[in-house]
Amino acid sequence: MAGFIVAVQVLALMMAAPMEAGGMQAFEDPESVWNPVYYIVLILVFTAFILFVIKTDKKYILHAILLFAVAATMYYVFLAFIGQIPSLIITALLTVLLYKFPEWYVIDITGILVGAGASAIIGISLAILPTLILLILLTVYDIISVYRTKHMIELAEGVMDLHAPILFVVPRRKGYSFIEQSDAREEDGERGAYFMGLGDAVMPTILVISASTFLPVAYPDLPLVFGYAILPALLAAAGTLAGYAVLMLVVMGGKPQAGLPFLNTGAIIGYAVGCLAAGVPVIPGMTGMV
Template identity: 35%
Template sequence: MSERPAGAAEETTGIPSGTYAYVGIVALYAATIVLGLALTDEVAAMGLAMFEDPGNVGNVGVFAAILLVATAGMVAAFRYGYGEALVRAFLLGSASTLTAVAFVALTGVGEIAASGSVAMGLPTSPASIAVAAVTFAVLWTYPEWYVNDIAAVVFGAAAIPMLGLGFGPLPVVVLLVAWAGYDAYAVYVSGHMQELAAGLGDLKAPIVFVVPHSRSFSMRDPEFDLMGGDESSADGAPDTADGDRPPEGAASPARSEVALLGLGDAIIPGMLAVSAGRFLDAPTVVPALNANAPALGALVGGLVGMAGLLYLVHRVEGAHAGLPPLNAGVLGGYLVGAVAAGVPVTTALGL
């Protein structure tokens, strides 16, 4: 989600206020997907694909059901004030175990339970358990924005190949189209995505990328409020003319001090890049990233979609869904890359 940013005026450098924060958001988005691509072979060798039959379109329904149930549970917890500590413990525990997955994939030290086990994805050796425990302790006791951002990049990069390896061309295309539609509904119709984002902000969990406009900003401030009002946004900014802190009662100071992007807005598009590199028969272009032309096209297309999202944010007032422009860019870049690699469009779409 996103709405018009506060940084409408220009600073003395001639650069619009908040520009550096948005550059940081784009960098975090790209870093998560690039690292996810780089970990694909290692995650595959560890047997951590979410689904054993990547060509089954039914995987989309299972994945959607899991996310919808989790979303409903979190919204209910935030709305009625019950179980918020459990939600935070679950989110930080998930982030910690995925960080352990990334650690094992990067270093080869430690072990993670493979698919087929009831403990799939959980650390099973002293080294990997220690990484998960230390990560959990740090995220629980010191939820500063840069700590959460680093954690989000690392565990998001582990999640991308685990999910992407479970979706072949047709299922992942269906997923991206369906989830873009759901995101639009959740923002523009039901509004529950704003409620979810506000609750996650209160928990200070590394589920949202946060980049402040000023160095003095701290998420550890007792009065910190990520959304700061009755609307939530991917950039956290109120509609003010000069980017200054809004008057008391208008919105939380945080809304004019940070740029925001949900981690899911990187994971969902990143799944297509991983799937393309794994399942499309095209020459590898960047071996270090396990990336062929369709995978690179998806990555570049996502950046184009991000540019479109930021343009929309600056031009149209109000909250906006992020996945429609992001997924459109990813799918477009993916198909362009497939054609460039000599892969028929029908094959790229899994038809």
């Protein structure tokens, strides 16, 4: 599963600059601290809508919306590297494949593309402070939704049979088919595969992209490590993986766990350590936070 996080981070870093140059930002003012609040409100509204659709057994509506969102995101991913017509053609082919044959490897490939695209778009749209606020708010929300209201568990189980790229799937045995399995567990009660929500890869990666986008603007002398990325961004990525390692130790207990408290915390700590090592403030312009 850690490989999916790395793949999303690497691809997002590759497409961040061309997306920024192409004006693909989601918010006009990246410095506004209201941006993460708007984002959280959208998440709450869409979550309520999903739960309503699940309870009213109208999942075909949700499936259509998810396919459209996936197609739109993939289009922007390809547009960052190639022209409009090839992007439309490849997006259409992948969307049809996803609809007709949503096997686990198709889900994983499209999930990486969608995850990287979403991370890059949001990352270039939010400056450091709004990004940190967003990650903290999402961490609190994840804790509440998994451990208190438990609606996130209900949501995950409800959308499992849609076979949409909103999670990553790693089979536990040879011959496993995600298409044939409509539930997370097989007849013997064991999981047929390991699952990880797409958001667990996307959310901490937003900080990686935000750091790589906005810190060089504030501090042009920041060097690239190995010619690839600045130190705060790289350590935010490394911190995410460290948080994932801790999460896996906790998950071994067998109960569903909120991933973002571990992943976002790891990303934030890694980013802060990177800023300290690079000699720049955690929040650009606030020199007291070096």
